[in-house]
Structure formats: C-alpha cells, structure tokens
C-alpha cells in the first residue's frame with residue numbers, strides 16, 4: 001500500500017498502485033497550485049484509491065476555464081493548505097501530486113509537459129522527453145483517436161463474429 005498525507009496529518013489516503021502516466025507539468029496553474037517549478041502529477045484509478053482520514057477537510061478551488069472545460073481544479077487540506085487529491089476523486093482516473101506521497105509510488109516520471117510555459121529560473125537537466133503545450137495537445141488528440149479506433153475495431157470484430 002502506498003500512503004499519502006497532508007502537512008498537518010489531518011488528511012490521509014492510500015493507493016494500491018499507480019497506473020500513470022507520471023507527468024511533470026510546468027504550466028503556470030500547476031506551478032501556482034504547488035508553488036514549485038513543476039507539478040509531479042501521477043495517474044491513479046479511483047478503484048485503487050482510498051481515503052483513510054480527513055476527506056471532509058479537503059476543499060477545492062476551480063480556476064476559470066481558459067480554452068475548454070473542464071476548468072483547472074486544485075484541492076488542498078483546509079488546515080494546512082497542502083495539495084491533496086480532488087474531493088470528487090471517487091470515479092474513473094485522476095492525478096495526485098506525487099510530492100505528498102509518503103512511500104515509493106513504484107513508477108518513475110514519464111515526461112515533462114508544458115515545458116514552454118515553465119519559469120525562467122529552471123532548466124530541465126534530465127533525459128526525459130519534453131513536450132511543449134502544442135506537442136502535448138497533439139499527443140492527447142492522437143491518443144484519443146487511437147483509443148477510438150481500437151474500440152471501433154473491437155466492435156467491428158463483434159459484428160463479424162455474429163455472421
């Protein structure tokens with residue numbers, strides 16, 4: 001079990017495993033939400049996530065939509081302000097800021113994203129792939145297309161099976 005907690009200890013959660021991706025986001029909103037050069041966001045399935053304590057202490061703020069909904073949401077402990085998983089992290093897939101984990105998440109970062117939006121005082125010095133905002137959007141669209149083609153391919157197979 002991988003444990004996570006806030007600065008004051010009121011909020012605690014556990015994760016069975018992280019499915020990823022594990023992305024280091026340099027966008028200005030992630031920087032503000034974490035106060036860091038980038039936010040290390042790690043993907044988890046809701047079914048692998050459990051609140052241990054203090055779920056009711058977590059409050060959220062949704063920043064205005066810049067381009068397309070959903071808006072940027074940040075969640076934090078109302079006592080200590082520590083970044084926490086979103087309150088409505090009960091369904092599907094979501095991300096956790098890896099800095100609040102108390103144990104090894106078991107996976108390593110995949111890539112830097114929004115590298116063109118990062119601060120002037122920080123240069124990436126590792127060998128991970130670096131995607132600009134534009135490149136990331138292109139990748140996400142390709143991933144969605146791929147997923148759609150795969151699922152329509154599967155249903156075509158089922159149709160064939162019926163004949």
Ligand SMILES: [Zn+2]
Nearest residue numbers: 006008077080
């Ligand atoms: Zn706290």
Ligand SMILES: [Zn+2]
Nearest residue numbers: 025026027030
């Ligand atoms: Zn971001």
